[in-house]
Amino acid sequence: MQNPTAAMLVIGDEILSGRTRDANMYYLAGQLTEAGIDLKEVRVVSDDAPAIVAAVKALSGAFDTVFTSGGIGPTHDDITADCIAAAFDDHIDVRADARALLQAHYDRNGQELNDARLRMARIPDTAMLIDNPVSIAPGFTVQNVHVMAGVPRVFEAMVASVLPTLTGGAPLLSQTLRIDRGEGDIAGPLGALAADFDDLSIGSYPFQKDGKYGANIVIRGQDGARIDAAMTRLKADFPE
Amino acid sequence: MQNPTAAMLVIGDEILSGRTRDANMYYLAGQLTEAGIDLKEVRVVSDDAPAIVAAVKALSGAFDTVFTSGGIGPTHDDITADCIAAAFDDHIDVRADARALLQAHYDRNGQELNDARLRMARIPDTAMLIDNPVSIAPGFTVQNVHVMAGVPRVFEAMVASVLPTLTGGAPLLSQTLRIDRGEGDIAGPLGALAADFDDLSIGSYPFQKDGKYGANIVIRGQDGARIDAAMTRLKADFPE
Numbered sequence: 001m002q003n004p005t006a007a008m009l010v011i012g013d014e015i016l017s018g019r020t021r022d023a024n025m026y027y028l029a030g031q032l033t034e035a036g037i038d039l040k041e042v043r044v045v046s047d048d049a050p051a052i053v054a055a056v057k058a059l060s061g062a063f064d065t066v067f068t069s070g071g072i073g074p075t076h077d078d079i080t081a082d083c084i085a086a087a088f089d090d091h092i093d094v095r096a097d098a099r100a101l102l103q104a105h106y107d108r109n110g111q112e113l114n115d116a117r118l119r120m121a122r123i124p125d126t127a128m129l130i131d132n133p134v135s136i137a138p139g140f141t142v143q144n145v146h147v148m149a150g151v152p153r154v155f156e157a158m159v160a161s162v163l164p165t166l167t168g169g170a171p172l173l174s175q176t177l178r179i180d181r182g183e184g185d186i187a188g189p190l191g192a193l194a195a196d197f198d199d200l201s202i203g204s205y206p207f208q209k210d211g212k213y214g215a216n217i218v219i220r221g222q223d224g225a226r227i228d229a230a231m232t233r234l235k236a237d238f239p240e
Numbered sequence: 241m242q243n244p245t246a247a248m249l250v251i252g253d254e255i256l257s258g259r260t261r262d263a264n265m266y267y268l269a270g271q272l273t274e275a276g277i278d279l280k281e282v283r284v285v286s287d288d289a290p291a292i293v294a295a296v297k298a299l300s301g302a303f304d305t306v307f308t309s310g311g312i313g314p315t316h317d318d319i320t321a322d323c324i325a326a327a328f329d330d331h332i333d334v335r336a337d338a339r340a341l342l343q344a345h346y347d348r349n350g351q352e353l354n355d356a357r358l359r360m361a362r363i364p365d366t367a368m369l370i371d372n373p374v375s376i377a378p379g380f381t382v383q384n385v386h387v388m389a390g391v392p393r394v395f396e397a398m399v400a401s402v403l404p405t406l407t408g409g410a411p412l413l414s415q416t417l418r419i420d421r422g423e424g425d426i427a428g429p430l431g432a433l434a435a436d437f438d439d440l441s442i443g444s445y446p447f448q449k450d451g452k453y454g455a456n457i458v459i460r461g462q463d464g465a466r467i468d469a470a471m472t473r474l475k476a477d478f479p480e
Contacts, residue, residue, distance in 0.1 A: 013443050016279045018270030030258030039256045044282040074424045075444040076431035116427030184314045187356030191316035203253050204315040
């Protein structure tokens with residue numbers, strides 16, 4: 001059976017300018033693999049409305065589930081919520097449920113719910129809120145798109161709120177064998193193995209360390225016994 | 241004057257499965273920023289021919305320059321070169337110039353240029369080779385697409401081979417101010433600043449550390465004097 005598919009859209013000039021190294025993509029990829037959801041594509045776009053709207057439409061149409069990261073804070077460059085509304089022809093304004101969450105939070109902390117903070121209560125009409133136990137301002141879900149914050153701690157908390165609501169597939173199992181030979185020596189037998197085990201995904205990830213070549217061979221699939229069988233043959237092909 | 245634009249296509253199941261954290265995107269983003277080339281979009285797709293071909297066509301048509309990373313080694317899962325040929329309706333086979341490079345390299349090392357290694361000499365007819373001083377097997381350029389290896393050391397060496405051949409723009413300058421207040425307190429004056437300095441890009445990157453909120457405000461642009469002026473006003477808005 002085919003696992004559900006997913007895509008991720010990272011919204012953020014800070015990744016594209018090289019200022020920040022991605023963390024959320026790496027985190028989400030690991031979580032989805034465990035949940036049996038196949039992450040098929042990631043796009044990173046800048047804080048540019050037409051680019052965000054086009055990517056949301058394309059990914060939402062092509063995959064079962066889409067996760068976005070970034071651009072839902074209180075500052076002028078936070079335009080994700082309005083772009084999601086535009087992508088789905090949805091109406092957007094400050095929503096009473098989100099406003100109540102923020103009002104209670106800032107009242108507790110003795111802070112003012114000013115115009116900027118109120119921007120974080122702008123939620124499309126048809127959206128369901130995503131719980132944010134870290135900093136309260138909610139994410140939201142419109143159709144198959146889950147809109148989450150870019151700050152890694154908040155992103156991770158929102159992923160934890162969303163994942164249990166999704167139907168996963170069989171978790172992707174994997175085994176890895178490190179072979180200390182060049183890929184050119186490995187490729188022949190490995191190609192034959194991949195052809196004979198075409199229900200599995202067999203990848204070769206070369207490395208170079210201290211001037212020596214090697215590769216990590218990763219065998220992935222949903223059937224542990226098949227992976228065992230392929231791994232046994234791989235080890236016989238390349239005895240230590 | 242508008243800087244040239246670029247996109248990156250990362251080909252690799254290892255990123256999408258969460259096995260590996262991206263390094264090449266982070267490296268390339270920093271290099272392009274220094275060179276005055278605006279990285280506008282990154283896509284990560286799996287080792288799947290239709291997905292690779294579609295992404296190459298889309299990015300090549302939309303941006304001045306495209307960089308790809310991954311999938312040009314000797315193993316069965318290395319399908320990038322054939323996908324590039326397909327995307328540009330180019331013919332591809334083992335090419336004499338690439339074969340000669342590999343032959344000399346393996347002769348020097350007393351290794352056999354077997355069928356698997358010969359796959360790395362499969363280069364589209366219209367391509368120019370990209371020098372690989374690390375492990376010899378070349379990258380290549382077809383039209384505006386530069387095809388490079390995924391192993392970070394080799395990727396970085398190929399970027400160094402390609403970058404001097406590109407016409408850059410004005411390097412993007414930036415200054416950062418860390419403000420130890422919540423974004424909700426910063427957003428009002430920051431939005432007014434962004435409106436008055438609309439020739440600059442002003443981003444707010446919030447963080448949370450030890451339970452305290454803050455944000456790094458990054459002001460980017462090509463005109464150092466304008467950035468100075470905006471930074472002076474920002475510091476006046478938020479005295480320490």
